Amino acid sequence: MTDNPATVMKELHEDHSAALWAFCLHLTANDRSRAEDVAQETLLRAWRNSAVLTESRGSVRSWLFTVARNIVIDEWRTRRAQREFATAEPPDVAPVGDQSDELLLSWVVADALTTLSADHRAVLVECYYRGRSVAEAARRLDVPEGTVKSRTHYALRALRLALEERGVVS
Amino acid sequence: MTCQYAHLGGAYVLGSLAASERAAYERHLPDCAECSRVVREFAGLPGLMGRVPLEALELPGEPEPVPETLLPAVVSEVRRSQRRRRSALAAILVAAAAIVVVGVTGVVVTSLDDGVRPPAAGPTTSQTTAPAERMDSIGAGSVTGWISLTERPWGTRLDLTCTYLGDGYAGGWTSYAMVVRSVDGRVEQVGTWRAEPGRQVHVTLATALAPEDIESVVVRTDEGVSVLRLAE
Structure with a gap:
């Protein structure tokens, strides 16, 4: 600096x-x-x-x-x-x-999600937001099921790290 | 050894595992510290993700461009406040020069013969100073000090009387600096001076901050060790 x-x-x-x-x-x-x-x-x-x-x-x-x-x-x-x-x-x-803490938290989480790679975000969108199973997500993303499993794992790990850095989780 | 379920934690907490695989994973969990740890770490994440709507992720779209006026505005404000700080420093130098004229050096050294007590008044100036407050000794406590913070039109006059008692140290001069922290977090060094063990030193320093804007005053050695502190 x-x-x-x-x-x-x-x-x-x-x-x-x-x-x-x-x-x-x-x-x-x-x-x-x-x-x-x-x-x-x-x-x-x-x-x-x-x-x-x-x-x-x-x-x-x-x-x-x-x-x-x-x-x-x-x-x-x-x-x-x-x-x-x-x-x-x-x-x-x-x-x-009163809602502002909630707003702040959701904004920080959204900001943390933007730090993920496109692959990591895509797998979270399929598995979490769209509620798809590993098999369905694998078909839609055109990758093997094993890849969906490991990507969700690494995506959540990256998300957790980004949230830790932002003081949301410890 | 890598567990065969090692990477299932993510799909498990997101609820994406097929029923049979989920059941197998749950049977495995009690026996596997590593997988249990992963599940514990991930457990709060779906709830946090639930605060962000899917659209926010899916349609990043064209983000609204940052207004072009933002950076020039903040940079010029920064430059303005630097100038203010510089003119405040000039005022301090003028004030210091005045003290030199009045008090010859502005620093009065007296022998330590009657212990440490609050100074009755500042040296050789007609202005009355605020009552002195005892500063907290930090660390070995070999330095004691009293300080008065007097409001002046230009900021705050700081009168410090301190005594370095000296310990096993083989005499010699030690340099000190006074650092003032403002309530909004700015840190400013307001002066430096040297002192000999066993001598009481009175120094007059100045800051452009008003007394109520001062959060703490710290005296440090030139090695950065804090020895005295006053917190408002």
């Missing part, structure tokens, strides 16, 4: 901005200008908190997601507090409060 602050920021941006941007869009229900504010503030906080950046990449990612989510929650609480004195308007933002 170089000491030049602008370079540190460029590296942060290069490594994480795509995932962070997608997450911020999701958090703000595709409100681009709010999403950009949140992404900016998140990157700046990461940059100021340089201790975080020495961690492994996966946990930097989780940290960024957590910070982005907290920024959105804080905004939402502030607006709600302001609204309590006004008329009973319907909320114009998603209620992120």
Whole structure:
């Protein structure tokens, strides 16, 4: 990690901005200008908190997601507090409060799944998401059954590692 | 020796094994520590995967491109805050120069003859300082110190009085540095000085941080060993 602050920021941006941007869009229900504010503030906080950046990449990612989510929650609480004195308007933002931990977790799991190879993802889609048996998956993927078995094994091992790195499982 | 069921754990926890194979695997599990461990490790994964909808995996599609304005915005903010930091440093140097003029050196060394107690006031300055707080001695505890954090318009003035009691060490000077950590995690070295065993040293240092933004103050030797600590 170089000491030049602008370079540190460029590296942060290069490594994480795509995932962070997608997450911020999701958090703000595709409100681009709010999403950009949140992404900016998140990157700046990461940059100021340089201790975080020495961690492994996966946990930097989780940290960024957590910070982005907290920024959105804080905004939402502030607006709600302001609204309590006004008329009973319907909320114009998603209620992120209690469900936000769930949201964060599913986003981190999705991010971990994107680190898997295409072969590993394909075997998990067949066996888990589509509920296919080893024999069916082998036919659809056109590989021997033994390969489906070992691939699911290695796919789950890779997933577990990616989740460990993101602090989800230990 | 590799177990013949070695790679079945994944298909087993995903529920993809044929009924007969699943039954055989389950009979095998109690006797095989390795397969049992694999199943334990994988057991939580299907539940976590269940939080991600299939579409998120299947249709990665074209991800929304990151706005081109994001990087320039954060980089210029970073540069701005560097400039702020530099001008804060310049202010500290001016303040330090003023202390040198007033107090000749800004560092006052007195003989240690009456034990360690909180200093009554900072040296040769008219400004009153905040009450001194005792710092926690870390490690061998051969250094004791009191510090006062005084709010100033430009940040915080740090007055440290410390005594290195010296042990078996063959005398000599030791260099120290004071490191301030802000509540938002920034770490800043605010000064260095040298001291001799058995002497009480008073140093005045400065940071642009306000007292309430300081989370902790640590005194370290030049070898990086922390000797004194004050946590807010």
